[in-house]
Amino acid sequence: MDSGNVRALRERLERVLARELGAASVRSVARARSTEGFSQDTFRFDAEVARAGARGVERWVAKREPVAGLLEPYDLEPEFRVLHALSEDPFPSPPTPWFTRDPAVLERPFYVMRCLPGEVPIPAPSADGSGPFADDERRALGPEVARTLAALHAVDWRARGLGFLGDPGPGPAAAARELARWEARIRASGLPTEPALAAALVWLRAHVPSCDETTLVHGDYRLGNFLVERAGARSRLTGILDWEMVHLGDPLEDLAWCASPLWRAGTELASGLLLPDELAAVYATAAGRAVDPARLRFYDVLTLVKMIAIMQTGIRAFNDGRTHDLRMAIFDHQLPFLLLILAMTLDFFGGGAD
């Protein structure tokens, strides 16, 4: 958003907010472009809302479809529909009242959701090498993250009208569909195939697991998308963010993603919270679902392939000049680290995993 039209955009946003919130007046008193989100344009704003004579400040977030980026081509509507369907649920997703494709407001489609309290610890090692959480915070948040994931997977997606996401059905279809989805993204990036990535794809095709249940899958459930309130042993998870990759599929996909080495923030801990085995054990107990090691391993590898596909998409967008966001360019230097993790995961150093 260039600075020349910020005022006009803000005024339009205020008018729309007033209408949609049913408020007498709305005034944007703070607007800051977030730095955490890599794929969508995210804007936070406080709105002074007058309702029935009482004035109050409500905190909101607008997520706007980017022109180009990591998950292109973009369509915000599916994630909006999921968030909207979960808005009245105790599950900690942000209440999300509305979405518009109308370009007259913010030039591109966007939705608005409540800004939940808390902060978003990021999955990067701190300067002193410590993890993102103190021990007492971890003890509170780790099990809660596992139990919340189990709660997400218990959502009755049919009853909530989320069948539009596409039920893959039982058997290998869920895993095969995800593999095909990400292979297509890799091809669409148009970059020369990395041999290590080709080896991973060969391995994945040979190890597609079966799954007899279909659940809602967040798709990006991990440190960096957890909103938390830190209060020592009373720390709590206040929100789950970034639902761009939500779909229906195998619940273990989320578990593997959450435990991936990609988000350990310099620790041995899944999402900086629990040892991966502990996460799986707490999740299994809460979900009443056995964690099949072979299925989990498939999704461990798929997690890395997905991230490589995402980075390649960003690199391609930067190369094409469709985005000038330098955060896309730095993926060119991040990709070799991912390929190294892939090499370790598939034991290339020992001749390759069967």
Next chain:
Amino acid sequence: MRIAAEHLIDGVVRTLVEAVLPDVASPFARGQLYAAVDALRNLRDRIEPRTDQAEEESASAVAALERAVAALATAAPAVADRLRAALEAAPAAPPPARTAAVRAVLVDALEAIATLPAEVAQAARRPLAEHLGAQALRDVAPLKPSMLGEISRG
């Protein structure tokens, strides 16, 4: 690397001018920023890609592929012949072109080997996997520690 150095520098210049400069108030800091832009603009045409890394990768990949071809010679001669011919067809120079061609043969080999019986595939895949592991280490070695944390925190 998948982004040409010149293109990356152009992107950095653009970001400095369009996204950073408008928020810099101090005249001294603005002057330093313009100096950085000036330096980068003049640096962009003085950069040549290193060829030693490409040569090292090609040599390692070719050696691995030759071991794989030898492992396939009896059990899967058609695959072995095809891979050997592809290797011979790879250009000898310039180094980046040779590396790209050898990488394509490697991808072809990995996919072809996956169609073979397990005991044949395992022997042929081993040298390729070992090369990929070693190459992953070589690719990471020159990289600086990630600043992703700082980038995310702002």
